[in-house]
Amino acid sequence: MSENLYVELSDRSKQIFKSVVETYLKTGSPSGSETIQKKDGINLSSSSIRLILANLQKEGLLFAPHTSAGRLPTDKGMRFFVDGLLEFGRLTQDEKNNIKQQCLSKGTSFQEVLDESSKVISGLSNHTGIVIAPKYQYSIKHIEFIRLNSSQVMSIIASANGQIENRIIDDRGRYSDNILRETSNYLNTKYLNKNIGEIKRSIQLEINNSKGRLEILSQNLVQKGILENAPNSENPYIFLHGQSNLLEDEIVSKDLDQIRKLFDEIENKFKVEKELLLALWGIETNFGKHVGKMDIISSLATLSFDKRRSEFFSKELIILLKLIDQKLINVDTLYGSWAGAFGNFQFMPSSIENYAIDYDKNNKIELKQSLPDAVASAANYISKIGWEYQSSCFHKVELTKPISKKYINTSAKKIKNYRTIKLWKKKGIVDIEQISDKNKAALVIPDLAVPEGNENSPAFLVFENYEKILKWNRSLRFGVTVCTLANMIKNEI
Numbered sequence: 001m002s003e004n005l006y007v008e009l010s011d012r013s014k015q016i017f018k019s020v021v022e023t024y025l026k027t028g029s030p031s032g033s034e035t036i037q038k039k040d041g042i043n044l045s046s047s048s049i050r051l052i053l054a055n056l057q058k059e060g061l062l063f064a065p066h067t068s069a070g071r072l073p074t075d076k077g078m079r080f081f082v083d084g085l086l087e088f089g090r091l092t093q094d095e096k097n098n099i100k101q102q103c104l105s106k107g108t109s110f111q112e113v114l115d116e117s118s119k120v121i122s123g124l125s126n127h128t129g130i131v132i133a134p135k136y137q138y139s140i141k142h143i144e145f146i147r148l149n150s151s152q153v154m155s156i157i158a159s160a161n162g163q164i165e166n167r168i169i170d171d172r173g174r175y176s177d178n179i180l181r182e183t184s185n186y187l188n189t190k191y192l193n194k195n196i197g198e199i200k201r202s203i204q205l206e207i208n209n210s211k212g213r214l215e216i217l218s219q220n221l222v223q224k225g226i227l228e229n230a231p232n233s234e235n236p237y238i239f240l241h242g243q244s245n246l247l248e249d250e251i252v253s254k255d256l257d258q259i260r261k262l263f264d265e266i267e268n269k270f271k272v273e274k275e276l277l278l279a280l281w282g283i284e285t286n287f288g289k290h291v292g293k294m295d296i297i298s299s300l301a302t303l304s305f306d307k308r309r310s311e312f313f314s315k316e317l318i319i320l321l322k323l324i325d326q327k328l329i330n331v332d333t334l335y336g337s338w339a340g341a342f343g344n345f346q347f348m349p350s351s352i353e354n355y356a357i358d359y360d361k362n363n364k365i366e367l368k369q370s371l372p373d374a375v376a377s378a379a380n381y382i383s384k385i386g387w388e389y390q391s392s393c394f395h396k397v398e399l400t401k402p403i404s405k406k407y408i409n410t411s412a413k414k415i416k417n418y419r420t421i422k423l424w425k426k427k428g429i430v431d432i433e434q435i436s437d438k439n440k441a442a443l444v445i446p447d448l449a450v451p452e453g454n455e456n457s458p459a460f461l462v463f464e465n466y467e468k469i470l471k472w473n474r475s476l477r478f479g480v481t482v483c484t485l486a487n488m489i490k491n492e493i
Helices: 002-008 009-029 032-036 046-059 075-087 093-101 110-125 177-191 196-209 216-227 243-252 256-270 276-286 297-303 308-324 349-355 371-384 420-425 462-470 475-492
Strands: 127-130 141-149 152-159 164-170 238-241 394-399 442-443 459-462
Touching: 002 032, 009 032, 009 046, 009 075, 032 046, 093 420, 093 475, 177 196, 243 475, 256 371, 276 371, 308 349, 349 371, 371 462, 394 442, 420 442, 459 462, 459 475, 462 475
Parallel strands: none
Antiparallel strands: 127 238, 141 152, 152 164, 394 459, 442 459
């Protein structure tokens, strides 16, 4: 689809479309004809630009968030931009050789290659490196354990689509040829034509219950060769490295020690972890880079006439006007998202009224210009809604058997069915031994809220802090993303 569109677009249309996308990526703002006309290299009248924008909208590449708001790229438009217009730099031969050397060493598994690739990408780009493996949902045709030498065994997993996954196990001669053969035969007899996710869950359950024909040595062999190596059937691997680079650009222009001091100070004062605040800041505005450039008063006034949420936006507009009248907010700085959100953490006017703080004591609430005001306001918000300091948010789990839908949360409106860890263990949830049996948690499968999700999608036992994040944004995926990024940042700084 993208290739055909690329061919059909004229050079002028490509130029205008590229301008809209690049503006959106840099600022988060829509582009109108006057804005585009001012850019270098675009020698077209406003009327010509408007005509091209209208045609691009008809093609499904652009849309207008509301009347006279300019244009933004659609999902289809972004895919087209990446596929057909985005220009990539080329690797040097030394960089290519380095990648091969690091990723393709002897005995490296598919999982390890992808993990190393993420590290390499982060190193080359000085940004966060993300690698997502393809879904591994094909049935298994053969599993084999083969002795390589006196101290090493290779596990081989062959899937129906022809993909071969292998891993070298250091065994120091513990596994006899007889154990290797019997374990291979047992697995191939019992699990032929099942996918790897089903196999993993069944084997894990068998080991946990100490049932079946798998002896201690065989269990150890299977653990190292299959359970620790193979991906889940439906869930992609996600490899993330270089999270600390997320802040690199922000730190270049500011005093790092000053930023650290500010976040430490606010953490101690409000009892909200600095890693959580950094995660929210990064997700909301890419650390202040994309705060939006829409006139908030105009946006809220326009949306007040939208019948779907007219009452909500009308109230937000009135609150904003009151804040301006009280001289708490400088009207000249009121530029943000098309929906009326403002500043580094994208506060709506009601959130500004209830939670924002003049932390730097200049008699103004400056959520865009003042980092102390912005971070302290976010911390105050999280604290006031009941955040439990230094408590867990969620724990990713593995389901070894089907669980009744009544226990699974698929909506962010209200998290229900909190149960003890002891009960969840009885229902076949594993990898939670380190959590006290008396603790209570709810089961969440965020992907079930979207059409492509299924019960094999990632599952999480969530605690009360997770529900607090949902008060910031009612999205199960948002809650998982924030907590995950916060944990990753904690490991990096």
